[in-house]
Amino acid sequence: MNLFQLNLSPGLVHPILLQLRDPGIQKDRLRFKFNLERLGFLLAAELAKTLPVQKVEVHTVLGKTEIPVPQQPPVLVTVLRAGLAFYQGFANAFDDADSGFIGAYRVEGESAEQLEIRMNYAALPDLTGRDLILIDPMLATGGSLLKVWQLIASQATPRSVHVAAAIAAPEGVAALQQHLPENSYLWLGALDQQLNEHAYIVPGLGDAGDLCFGPKL
Numbered sequence: 001m002n003l004f005q006l007n008l009s010p011g012l013v014h015p016i017l018l019q020l021r022d023p024g025i026q027k028d029r030l031r032f033k034f035n036l037e038r039l040g041f042l043l044a045a046e047l048a049k050t051l052p053v054q055k056v057e058v059h060t061v062l063g064k065t066e067i068p069v070p071q072q073p074p075v076l077v078t079v080l081r082a083g084l085a086f087y088q089g090f091a092n093a094f095d096d097a098d099s100g101f102i103g104a105y106r107v108e109g110e111s112a113e114q115l116e117i118r119m120n121y122a123a124l125p126d127l128t129g130r131d132l133i134l135i136d137p138m139l140a141t142g143g144s145l146l147k148v149w150q151l152i153a154s155q156a157t158p159r160s161v162h163v164a165a166a167i168a169a170p171e172g173v174a175a176l177q178q179h180l181p182e183n184s185y186l187w188l189g190a191l192d193q194q195l196n197e198h199a200y201i202v203p204g205l206g207d208a209g210d211l212c213f214g215p216k217l
Helices: 011-021 029-048 084-093 141-153 170-179 208-213
Strands: 001-005 052-061 064-070 074-081 098-107 116-125 130-137 160-168 184-191
Touching: 001 170, 011 029, 011 160, 011 184, 029 084, 029 130, 029 160, 029 184, 029 208, 074 141, 084 130, 084 160, 084 208, 098 141, 116 141, 130 141, 141 170, 160 170, 170 184
Parallel strands: 001 184, 074 098, 074 130, 130 160, 160 184
Antiparallel strands: 052 064, 098 116
16 A cells, blocks of 8 residues: 655645644634645645546647646545545545545444444445545544445445545554555555554544534534
């Protein structure tokens, strides 16, 4: 699996990550969602460099030129609800992409080993031969994304698989590397230290879904 970390290079990613992690700034819910969206757009711009292109001739009022554009738009699939703001950055970048949505949530146990992932909703376009981008802001254990991949793999064979996360833990990265196909790519805003005993990323930023939309019951 090819791994890309945006925070290993200088640029806009660093002030965005700072604001996403800062508990004081997180209180501004609109700003938090917008920062996830901005980070998604930056990762989408890097990912787009790897997609197959074709040259299209365009005639301006003064002449003509050829511009390389993607052969076909990718398919964006995100996990509800936490993925929505991060997904929007990719949707802004790939404005002609088809999209799919998965309802998945974690049922807490007394330890990380007892954590259960449940799925109760799926709306997916045809993914056969397409470039698939799985979008989830927090890659912790990797359990949710692997369940999503199992569902997709039972229905279609994408041309390539790209997983995008704002922040990831090494445990989640290792799980994806073990179970995703060879033509897979992992795009991260940052790779953090570890998971704690409750399977939350350390230092992470907290619960992205709650910070975007408010605490859930």
